[in-house]
Amino acid sequence: MAGLGDCEFLVRRARELVLEDTCAARAWLITARTLYPQDFNIQYEMYSIERNSERTASAGRLLYDMFVNFPDQPVVWREIGIITAALRNDSQDKQTQFLRSLFEALPGRVQCEMLLKATEQCFNTLERAEMLLLLLNRFPETVMQHGVSLGETLLEAESIEDQESPVNCFRKLFVCDVLPLIINNLDVRLPVGLLYKYLNKAAEFYINYVTRSPQTEGQHQGTQETADLLSPSKRSSQKYVIEGLSEKSSQILDSWERLFKILSVVGMRCEWQMDKGTRNFSDLFHRVKEICRYISNFENEAHAKYKNQVVYSATLIFFKNVYQYINGIQPSLFQGPNTSSQVPVVLLEDICNICSEVELNPGKHIHKKRKLAEGREKAMSSDDEELSGKGRNRHVVVNKSGLSNPNEVLECFKIARECWDLLHSCEVLDKEFSRICLPWKTDTWLWLRIFLTDMVIYQGQHKKAITSLHHMAALQSPLPPTQQILSQGALEHQRALIQQASCHFALGEYRLTCEKVLELMNYIVPPAKDFSKTRDEMPKVKPKFRKGSDLKFLPCTSKFIMPYCLQLMLACLKLRAFADNRDDIALGHVIVLLQYDWPKCENLFLKAINKICQQGNFQYENFFNYITNIDMLEEFAYLRTQEGGKIHLELIPNQGVLLKTSSLGLLQQEFIPVLQPSIAVTDRHHTVTRGITKGVKEDFRLAMERQVSRCTENLMAVLHRFCINEKILLLQCLT
Template identity: 85%
Template sequence: MAGLGDCEFLVRRARELVKDDVCAARSWLITARTLYPQDFNIQYEMYSIERNAERTASAGRLLYDMFVNFPEQPVVWREIGVITAALRNDSQDKQTQFLRGLFETLPGRVQCEMLLKATEQCFNTLERAEMLLLLLRRFPETVVQHGVSLGETLLEAENMEDQESPVNCFRKLFVCDVLPLIINNLDVRLPASLLYKYLNKAAEFYINYVTRSPQAESQRQGTQDTPDLLSPTKRSSQKYIIEGLTEKSSQIVDPWERLFNILSVVGMRCEWQMDKGTRSFGDILHRMKDLCRYISNFENEAHAKYKNQVVYSTLLVFFKNVFQYISSIQPSLFQGPNTPSQVPIVLLEDASNVYSEVELAPGKHIHKRRKLAESREKTMSSDDEDLSGKGRSRHIVINKNDLTNPNEVLESFKIARECWDLLHSIESLDKEFSRVCLSWKTDTWLWLRIFLTDMIIYQGQQKKAITSLHHLAALQGPHSPTQQIIGQGTLEQQRPLIQLASCHFALGEYRLTCEKVLELMSCVVPPTQDVSKIREEPSKVKPKSRKGSDLKLLPCTSKALMPYCLQLMLACFKLRAFTDNRDDMALGHVIVLLQHDWPKGENLFLKAINKICQQGNFQYENFFNYVTNIDMLEEFAYLRTQEGGKIHLEILPNQGVLIKTSSTSLGLLQQEFLPVLQPSIATADRHHTVTRGITKGAKEDFRLAMERQVSRCAENLMIVLHHFCINEKMSLLQCLT
């Protein structure tokens, strides 16, 4: 101990005794403190012993003494920093709980003063904001003095840091933590203009938060060094963005509920016409419609506040329902990386009535009709009001199996449309809503553009929808963040393409329809299916198409979209095929396409047969390449017979096609099919075989071609039709020129 000063000696001696005799160590330090009351090392050693022994009361008193007597000591502020960090931490470990307990032993006045002093020691904006926020939460009376200034500081810091997105740490602290303290404290006097500014900031944050893409966010920011938003003091504020929100500890619970609570409080403070009790979105919208009905002049000084009520209430209901609708029809936009994928849905014009409206020529005999199996499809429809200026209802048909909540999806779509109409019904509302959308840059929101496109399609404004779809395609182009989410070449990526085809079809632009359909076919993978098994069960058709059911929601899958594309193509060629002018190419295309979903199109096929009979001949060289339907083959075989009219059919393929079958496959054909077909040839029965009568004077090559074609009846029809669309693209487009 030689060479040590008296104070140092006493402290060293106390440290030596701590391990064996804590009481003796305390005695030495009490003596030292009495002799040298202004020595910081002695008091800090006393505090360390009490803290290590987890004696909260005595440690708290000693901390208070150091705080009062030695405020300039860095060690004191380091200790206070550890304690305040524990106060901000949600951890329940033993050390954290002890530090909180230590702080609680201090008098309230001292706690407040200590937090204020600690705030002054912070030079980083986020650290200072978190420290001041801790003060506001523990001492609500300080909100009046520090609340608004803290909020403005965070908003200014957000601008200074030049954040790309409103979803950042500064806005998060302001909206989620500071703003509720400010607006719920009635002692804080705030002008209406400031309340509307804060409501705007909160709405922009929460809407962007719930609609952000976790995948795109992580790709934009990178996965390395991802901070936790709830403890932003760990790193520099420049790196503090919201990318850490994908972590469980950083999730914001019930963001929509928080936002509507802020709306309610702001409305109360701005003296809106508020209703008591919880109301549904439909009720809120109905209330806003009534308000617009009774208050026609929102520019009047007495009624100006109600304009903001209508705009913000309707706006939030609008975006909430748009989000619910889009999250159901294209969930990949909002799914996290570990969320099970769901099939996206696309809104299209209904083309299912393509098989209807068949008028047969009077007096013409169709040699047989097959009994159609009838069954009622499981469908939902939205029975909406008449469209403004259109005088008719638009229904949306959806298969119950495609969505788990079809009623909710259709209701969200309806409410969102009504909100949009209300916000554009009065010039002053339209102007304010447009101002908000401009400041939020909503034109870059892909999810909103998808809804607006669907709404325009619903309204029947097809030309406007086509323009919107081109904008939509640009938003999710090959270099957009969305492209990285859903993957290049997927059918979900082709949503604008199939909707463009649907819109061109509704406008009667059949060649453009066919172009888009054939372009989409390159992305379609024909569904694998056992056609033979499917043929065992008759196809099911609706006995009648719903009147007015002219829209449908279909899954973005090959299984759903390929049949729809085939329906569109059939509709495009049907009108050309059955005009007074002869067009065998179009008629042949129709016959190929009618194979899909057989026998729904049987009446239309019989009409085609009737036209061929009237013509007396028919030329279509692709017949044996793509027609594999046994009933159709039977009809064409019959046309060559005496009883069928001896119609001249130029449908044989090239000579090479006829001899392409190997001797082995031909032998199998003779073994499997001819024993079944020959008995029918010998009888007058014309109902179950394609070879009836054709051997009586028929050409051998036609007979061989027909026999070969029977062997293809078990092929996957969807693959055959897919090849038809891909291989005959030029022929199909030229036919519609």
């Protein structure tokens, strides 16, 4: 050890003895400290030995001595930084627990002084805020001095950093940690305006936090980085993006309950009328409605605080219930398509009575199988009824395959509507509500737009709903689905289309209805399995008709959306098909569509047959392309018989093609030129003279035989092909 100074020699000697004899090492250092009281290395070596031996009391005293006597030493601040990081960390590992114990061993006054000094050493806004927050949590008496300034610093930093979303680390630290300390400390005197400002900031943060979409998280390279943006424990850049933290470290549980507590405390400090028993949002809403009953003029300055109570309470209750409603009907909007097993549902006009039983016109043409229907209970047809949808308390039918908790979802829908009506019940409340929503940019919230659209549909304001839906459809990218459940990327576009079709139908705009339906058909995948009910599967007991059952929640799957589309088209076309003016094409389209819900639509089909019988003839070239129902085929075959009235049917699009496939084979093909002079062609259809009547009957019989073999085809695939291929003809019928 030649060349070492006396001080360095003593420290070196102590280090050599640490592993062999700790007591001897301490003795050497005590001697050294006595000889050289101002030497930092000696004191730091003593601290290191005590810390490594996990002697919290002695290590704490030595740390404080270094903190007081050597405030300029970087090593001291490194140690203090490690300890304060352990205090902010939720980890329960041995080292972290020891560091906490070391700090706890210090007197309270020393802890407070150390934290204050440590705060002054921080030049990073978030690190300084965290250090101050640690001080405020441990020493509530410091909240009055540092609380408000810390909150303002965080809000100012958020503005300076130009954060795009209120869900960021600055706002989280303010709302979740600093704000509760400020407003719950009655010694901190806050102006009413500042309290409302803080309530506004908290509400904006929590609402945006719980409603953030998976797509937004994807823009931040996944949930990990999004979690990091909320966790200000480590920083690696000016934007304070953290890496290496678990998502759990930034999760905020019970967000609505936290927001309710802030609202309650602010209300108490602003002298709102709040019962002591007010424990949740429901109690709060009850109180708000009571205030509105006996206060008619909120413009009065004496009622200013009650105006604020009504607006802020109703606003938060509104957004909470809207969120729960949307989370019930479309959880994938918040949870992501891969995390939610529930199929989204859409609110539509209920047109289930389109194929209700109809009273048949008396006539001589009654097929033997139709005699079974004569004894049924007769009911008036709802063919010409319009779904006005003007009721304020409309009944909503929930499909058993749709919502898992329908009562809760409908209750949230009801409360949200009541809040909306209350907030728009007078100009003062409306203006104040708009003032709150404008900086939040609520017009960009897709989940809110979905609710507002559903609300106006419920209220029967279909034109208003169409305007909103048109905007939604334009914003969404229509992508064809690759599975039966509609993909998340195309779901909103398709939701907008089906609701537009439903609204157009309610307004009696049938061509526009079919346009939207046929556009939607391009994105629907027909179910792989035919799910149409057979006669044996139909319910034996006729369900009771419930007045007001004019809305329904329909699952957004091809299995349910496609039949609804077919219902809409049937409802639009049957008005034209059964009008006094003859329209065989429209009637043929109706017969094709009646197959999807057989035998429920049987009586409407019989009504079509009676119309054909009254006409005495019927022509529809697409008959053999799309009609595969065995009962319908049998009925049309019966029409050609003597007993059926010998109705003239022109259902074959090309006589020549059928002759090529008949039993006459090539022989008949050779005679086609000879027979041509006997055939008069008029308007793409042929009238057969007596010379080939027998051949035509044979062609019809062969076509029917081939068609019977198609009865096992997937009906929904056939009808889907019908909608895609015959789009022009379908729309022409409604021109």
